[in-house]
Amino acid sequence: MFAIDRHAWANRWRDRHPGERLLLAGGGLLILSLLPVFTTAPLILLVMTIATVAGAGIPVRDLLAFMAIPVGFLLTGAPFLAVSLDLNDGIRLAFSPAGAMTALEVTLRSLAALSCLALLALTTPVVELVALLRRLGVPSAIVEIMLLIYRLIFLFMEQAITGQHAQAARQGYSTFGRSLRSLGQLVATLLQRALQRARRLETGLAARGFEGELRVLSPVHALSWPRLLRIGVLLGAVSLLALRLDRWLG
Amino acid sequence: MHIMEGFLPPIHAAAWTAVAVPFLVVGARRVVTLTREQPQTRLLLASAGAFAFVLSALKIPSVTGSCSHPTGTGLGAILFGPSVMAVLGAIVLLFQALLLAHGGLTTLGANIVAMAVVGPWVAYGVFRLTRSLGGALTIAVFLAAMLGDLATYLMTSIQLALAFPDPTSGILGALTKFGGVFALTQIPLAVIEGLLTVIVVNLLTQYSRDDLDALAFAHGGAK
Numbered sequence: 001m002f003a004i005d006r007h008a009w010a011n012r013w014r015d016r017h018p019g020e021r022l023l024l025a026g027g028g029l030l031i032l033s034l035l036p037v038f039t040t041a042p043l044i045l046l047v048m049t050i051a052t053v054a055g056a057g058i059p060v061r062d063l064l065a066f067m068a069i070p071v072g073f074l075l076t077g078a079p080f081l082a083v084s085l086d087l088n089d090g091i092r093l094a095f096s097p098a099g100a101m102t103a104l105e106v107t108l109r110s111l112a113a114l115s116c117l118a119l120l121a122l123t124t125p126v127v128e129l130v131a132l133l134r135r136l137g138v139p140s141a142i143v144e145i146m147l148l149i150y151r152l153i154f155l156f157m158e159q160a161i162t163g164q165h166a167q168a169a170r171q172g173y174s175t176f177g178r179s180l181r182s183l184g185q186l187v188a189t190l191l192q193r194a195l196q197r198a199r200r201l202e203t204g205l206a207a208r209g210f211e212g213e214l215r216v217l218s219p220v221h222a223l224s225w226p227r228l229l230r231i232g233v234l235l236g237a238v239s240l241l242a243l244r245l246d247r248w249l250g
Numbered sequence: 251m252h253i254m255e256g257f258l259p260p261i262h263a264a265a266w267t268a269v270a271v272p273f274l275v276v277g278a279r280r281v282v283t284l285t286r287e288q289p290q291t292r293l294l295l296a297s298a299g300a301f302a303f304v305l306s307a308l309k310i311p312s313v314t315g316s317c318s319h320p321t322g323t324g325l326g327a328i329l330f331g332p333s334v335m336a337v338l339g340a341i342v343l344l345f346q347a348l349l350l351a352h353g354g355l356t357t358l359g360a361n362i363v364a365m366a367v368v369g370p371w372v373a374y375g376v377f378r379l380t381r382s383l384g385g386a387l388t389i390a391v392f393l394a395a396m397l398g399d400l401a402t403y404l405m406t407s408i409q410l411a412l413a414f415p416d417p418t419s420g421i422l423g424a425l426t427k428f429g430g431v432f433a434l435t436q437i438p439l440a441v442i443e444g445l446l447t448v449i450v451v452n453l454l455t456q457y458s459r460d461d462l463d464a465l466a467f468a469h470g471g472a473k
Contacts, residue, residue: 033260113256184449
């Protein structure tokens with residue numbers, strides 16, 4: 001259903017501890033926000049792309065598909081930063097060199113940050129990341145709700161897609177007015193079904209003596225300290241190189 | 251409209267995250283209390299969250315031919331109340347970033363403020379106000395969903411304008427620039443979302459009265 005989720009469960013790094021990838025992607029984002037963008041961003045983009053494609057074995061095509069929608073947003077958004085609006089004598093739009101620099105900076109930073117997000121999202125199942133949140137002090141009630149949401153998303157999504165197909169097959173989306181009515185019916189039905197499912201789950205759990213905690217088994221991955229160290233060294237090397245390049249370029 | 255990963259300058263990203271945190275803490279406290287009193291609430295909340303995610307993945311018909319997605323902000327705020335919506339919205343936004351590449355981790359805070367805090371509170375406020383002034387349910391729902399939507403876009407425009415002030419005309423100029431672009435595309439979408447939400451609520455009041463009674467909606471004076 002979601003290509004990203006499929007890769008997250010079936011990439012070469014699936015048996016490794018999620019903390020390792022969190023360190024790599026999170027560290028990348030941190031470096032990106034602290035060091036000069038113009039030299040850091042291309043390096044981060046390079047490192048993350050290599051790690052995702054060569055390391056985790058994600059096909060290049062799927063990585064590009066991941067980037068496609070956000071890059072579309074970038075292409076429509078960034079040009080607005082390069083033009084300047086003058087309100088003094090009437091409304092006047094003009095190209096501005098300072099704005100163009102900002103636009104370039106934003107584009108580079110966004111692409112690099114996106115590659116960090118891609119690395120994390122394409123290699124790590126959402127549930128494993130959510131489980132880490134518990135360690136960060138997020139209340140266990142919230143973590144459990146998040147895990148339940150993740151599981152329910154796929155059930156509801158299937159209902160939504162099936163429903164929309166059925167409506168489309170009956171000309172439900174042939175005109176604008178019909179589309180609106182069909183979508184309204186679909187949303188109302190989905191909500192009804194969602195609430196029904198919640199009630200059935202409640203009854204089922206109550207019958208099994210539910211007392212407020214859902215305990216599930218999750219696969220245990222050992223944290224590899226040598227790998228963490230290597231990731232740290234890699235991030236350190238990227239930072240040093242970025243700083244050196246920045247000084248060299250002046 | 252989600253702000254994409256890395257788009258905001260780091261300081262802005264951090265500041266908006268700091269703004270979002272208190273709302274999340276209050277919302278989370280409320281969720282923890284709710285689930286302690288009634289353990290089964292977590293299933294209801296989980297269903298609501300998954301529903302909100304799926305809603306945001308559906309395509310909305312648009313007059314111009316382009317496609318967009320319903321935000322569900324208004325519907326969620328009316329059904330579940332704004333403080334719970336902050337938590338559910340934040341979870342949905344995180345999942346959208348990780349499962350659909352919509353939004354991002356560094357911009358999560360800014361997106362939470364616009365879509366899970368400002369939008370729902372405006373929608374809820376408009377809904378309560380219209381109802382207390384004696385407005386019909388249909389009108390209250392329409393205004394709540396539409397204005398909630400517009401408030402979200404306005405907030406996003408403000409966030410972008412603060413981050414990227416115009417070189418000559420400053421923050422105000424940038425706000426006109428971003429707001430103008432959004433107004434062109436988003437006002438029709440907000441009206442469509444308003445109409446859609448009315449259809450949904452009408453169907454729900456006709457066919458699943460008891461479901462609505464079970465939710466906060468019934469306490470909002472919707473009867």
